[in-house]
Amino acid sequence: MATATLSILKPSVNNLTTRILVRAAGLEFEETDVWGKKSTPEFLAKDPADLTPLLEEEGLPKGSLWESCAIMQYLCNKHSLDRFYPTDPGERAMTDSAMFYLVGTVYPLLARATYPALGFGQYPGEVATADVSDDIKEHARQDAEDALAKPLEAFRGFFLDGRDFVGGSSPSIADMRWAATLEFLRAIDYDFPQWTEDYMERIEEALGDAYSEPVADVRGYIDYVKSQSG
Template identity: 60%
Template structure:
């Protein structure tokens, strides 16, 4: 009898308790949801740690854009087209060059020159895959990059800038008031000179390896592959190994390479279409 009474007494008590709990939950839920939503709205958008000011048609800029993507770095890109001579840009970068990165760890807050940027970011983030720490291996990567910017790229610039519509460097024949025939001769001489340093990359720096960096592309490989993209504007006949090398770079780096490369290729295609029109 006592058990029956206990059961019958317990049932009515349980329902009011359940209803009270449900009401409390209903009242609390909207408030909790409201607080969560308020916090979500109040939270500002996260700013990327690294900002890259760049020009899409440029292979120098393509170099850093490919590297940042391939390295998986948190970054944002700012198109600096038409802005590099502005007082604001010049105040930060008196050389008015791109690509330029902005990073809090830098003494002056900014850094330009594609090779220096890749070296700095590799050192900062410990990216030995792209820039080995071992002195001998690093020396070869540095040598390849310096040889490129000191020897190969000047030839490529002289050969392609006139067709690309880019201004020639001061002191170059193409920058002067020389007769068009002299400018044409200088351009042809530059085209002819490309083959020698190009072969040096093949026979010396790669030396039978897939890339300068060995099995994986290094920062020197990224710089070289990007540079070779410009030669399409003059229909330069790349040797078979160079074509295979560029294809291997794009396959290895995937979208990290293809994205920035498409901007350069798109510009080249536009330039070529305008020349035919």
């Protein structure tokens, strides 16, 4: 019987990264799709942030944990998955830096650029949720899309300089986090530099079904929203 439960939403890349890791590591886990089942008193008792992914496992101080990168770091620490989260302090710092950069700096831009196409709600206080015209909202969305080129280049120039992956010769949890996230840019037919396509291809090839099976949910959702916008 699985000792860990991962509560997920299938079209989400924040969820996808953890779904890739548990498969790549061959961990025993139960995956629960919580579409329409969040925001209940039971869910909020475990996850007051009301966000997915959510990991439940005995041994966690509160029995539950949210935030995709924290979940991946915890699982790697607990199961000694050094190949995905190196123990050398310098290599580990590279992995952490790439993940924090993604979550703190890149994801907010990417969400502003892609969420309208994906049909996802945006955050209070942003242009997209303000009482302004659609033209102004589109202008702000385009600004976010344009602004992505700089952090993408920073990522390539630093983390992939002389290596195939942040993790060196094989993908780390930072690579899973980055590749999963970049999938959303297909919703806006983002003009990827060739290195990005090559990087994503390398990750999928290295991880095989562990990547291809869960990413099909995200790609399927993107195909669906594109077919609706036709």
